[in-house]
Amino acid sequence: MLSGVNGLHELRWNPLIRQWIIVAAHRAVRPWRLTDKERVSCPFCPGAPELKDLASWDVVVLPNKYPALVPHPGSPAQYGSPLYVSREARGVSEVIVETPMHEGDFHTLTLSHVSKVMKVFKEEFEKLSRLEYIEYVALFRNKGREIGVSLSHPHSQVYALPFIPPRVASELESFKEYYGKHGRCLICDVVSHEQAVRERTVYENEGFMIILPYYAMWPYELHVYPKKHVKAISELSEEDLKLLADAIRVATATYSRLLKKDAPYIMVMHNHPSKGDYHYHFHIEFYQPYRDPEKLKYAAGIEWGYWVFTYDGVPEERVKELRKACDEILEVIGDTFGKCA
DSSP states (O other): OOSSGGGOEEEEEETTTTEEEEEEGGGGGSOOOOOTGGGGGOTTSTTSGGGTTOSSOSSEEEEOSSOSSBSSOOOOOOOSBTTBOEEEOBSEEEEEEOOSSSSOOGGGSOHHHHHHHHHHHHHHHHHHHTSTTOSEEEEEEEESGGGTOSOOSSEEEEEEESSOOHHHHHHHHHHHHHHHHHSSOHHHHHHHHHHHHOSSEEEEOSSEEEEOOTTOSSTTOEEEEESSOOSSGGGOOHHHHHHHHHHHHHHHHHHHHHHTSSOOEEEEEEOOOSSSOOOOOOEEEEEOOEEETTEEOOOOIIIIIHOOOOOSSOHHHHHHHHHHHHHHHHHHHOOOOSEEO
């Protein structure tokens, strides 16, 4: 029998699909979609108890109040069967609060401010990667009610994991196989091809490209690829971070103009694992849940049950909509370095 179920905190191995599942019972009681009246209690706004010791700030890193992983977890229950394997949920869960303002997005912040956010991402990646029990640092951002976000105050999250997540593990195998066959980096070749054909490019500056990939799963999925070969955000210079901030501001502004609303999305940074040496190329992926301004694209049986995505439309047609939206926002957001395709 399980004791202290409400405090249950462990990793459980799924033997069917060979991956770890984080079990964190306490997260069921975290805050959920504050109303206007309840915003006075927002934990990320200036004056909140979590921030009471800070006189002023523009970007701040906080420990997650409802962590999925913790540095010193209790020992997990053992079930005495090879079918049911568990281990410590040992890691770090953080929140990066990107601005004191309760509402907004990257493109409503200045380029200088978003550059600071990218610098904090880099610093947290480097700091957490040095922990001996961390194998991967996942930096991501959930935005919007459609995604299921519990707090609307602009923030990103960091999960420092004691294992390499399966999505990244699959990418590592693909990079290794491609390099073995061609002697080149997979994403470096994608960048070169997209620069040559210009079929799916949305925006480009000196350091980064935004494309709707040939192999997109979500209708308006966007990938941000560095033009130079870097394995992780830790390899980006201060100027690189500014160019990355520029690309991210353009991506989020393009979504908002396309949908004519405060657009929801998931943003995930794919970095090299914290340990080891692999063929890899740092990149960022944006998943956008709408298939047109009024209709959501729901992941259903074929996607959830079999991990087979069906693309609604054709990427080479949908990219035209994104390019038009990109053109319309460049002068509006200002401080941009590149141009739309």
